[in-house]
Amino acid sequence: MAKTKAEHVHEVFESISDNYDKMNGVISFQMHIGWRNDTMKHMAVKPGSKALDVCCGTADWTIALAEAVGESGEVKGLDFSQNMLKVGEKKVQPYPQIELIHGNAMELPFPDDTFDYVTIGFGLRNVPDYLQVLKEMHRVVKPGGMVVCLETSQSEIPGYRQLFRFYFKYIMPIFGKIFAKSYKEYSWLQESANDFPGMKKLAALFEQAGLEKVTYKAYSGGAAAMHIGFKKIR
Numbered sequence: 001m002a003k004t005k006a007e008h009v010h011e012v013f014e015s016i017s018d019n020y021d022k023m024n025g026v027i028s029f030q031m032h033i034g035w036r037n038d039t040m041k042h043m044a045v046k047p048g049s050k051a052l053d054v055c056c057g058t059a060d061w062t063i064a065l066a067e068a069v070g071e072s073g074e075v076k077g078l079d080f081s082q083n084m085l086k087v088g089e090k091k092v093q094p095y096p097q098i099e100l101i102h103g104n105a106m107e108l109p110f111p112d113d114t115f116d117y118v119t120i121g122f123g124l125r126n127v128p129d130y131l132q133v134l135k136e137m138h139r140v141v142k143p144g145g146m147v148v149c150l151e152t153s154q155s156e157i158p159g160y161r162q163l164f165r166f167y168f169k170y171i172m173p174i175f176g177k178i179f180a181k182s183y184k185e186y187s188w189l190q191e192s193a194n195d196f197p198g199m200k201k202l203a204a205l206f207e208q209a210g211l212e213k214v215t216y217k218a219y220s221g222g223a224a225a226m227h228i229g230f231k232k233i234r
């Protein structure tokens with residue numbers, strides 16, 4: 001029987017966990033660091049607040065959130081790959097305010113209105129139903145709280161889109177083969193990035209999930225984009 005998307009994604013991340021951090025730098029030419037830093041600047045996270053990082057993987061964004069909320073705050077990171085979390089566990093040791101949780105983004109194991117910030121970094125394109133995950137993120141964020149997605153995107157600049165597709169299809173999996181010895185796993189990135197909606201469509205999905213005041217910002221000509229939305233104050 002054919003594997004479901006979730007089963008395939010799970011298998012991919014279980015197998016690339018040891019090389020994931022190194023490969024992130026290689027395949028994005030280290031640009032992901034600037035995208036992540038700029039997103040955090042836009043969020044202006046308040047010390048002492050509560051944050052959830054969905055699809056946290058090896059916990060890079062989780063750690064950035066922990067540094068922003070400080071020791072009086074609280075950060076949960078959730079992921080369904082035990083191997084990605086295992087790498088993350090070592091990195092989060094110096095941060096007592098972080099708890100990493102094994103769980104499914106499609107059914108977040110938290111009560112309604114729990115967090116001030118809910119983030120997802122390069123995770124949304126991997127889930128079986130984008131809208132379901134955005135609805136879950138909307139459900140667990142507090143009224144007035146912020147939902148943020150940083151993800152690969154579709155460039156709106158003529159020619160760029162084809163360039164990115166060529167890169168994702170032919171170059172990136174070769175980097176995967178050279179640096180991580182896994183061509184197959186890195187070709188998944190191309191498939192998931194191709195299928196992922198462009199900025200306007202993703203903003204519309206944010207609104208469909210119930211979020212308001214939705215804004216977005218393109219990075220590196222649209223190779224990636226940050227989307228921010230807020231939960232209505234009742």
Ligand SMILES: C[S@@+](CC[C@H](N)C(=O)[O-])C[C@H]1O[C@@H](n2cnc3c(N)ncnc32)[C@H](O)[C@@H]1O
Binds near residue numbers: 009056061123
């Ligand atoms: C590309 S990695 C991103 C990791 C991290 N957020 C980052 O910015 O580096 C995507 C992560 O999403 C996780 N993931 C995919 N689908 C998931 C799901 N349905 N529930 C929980 N985690 C999921 C994978 O296990 C993987 O760790």
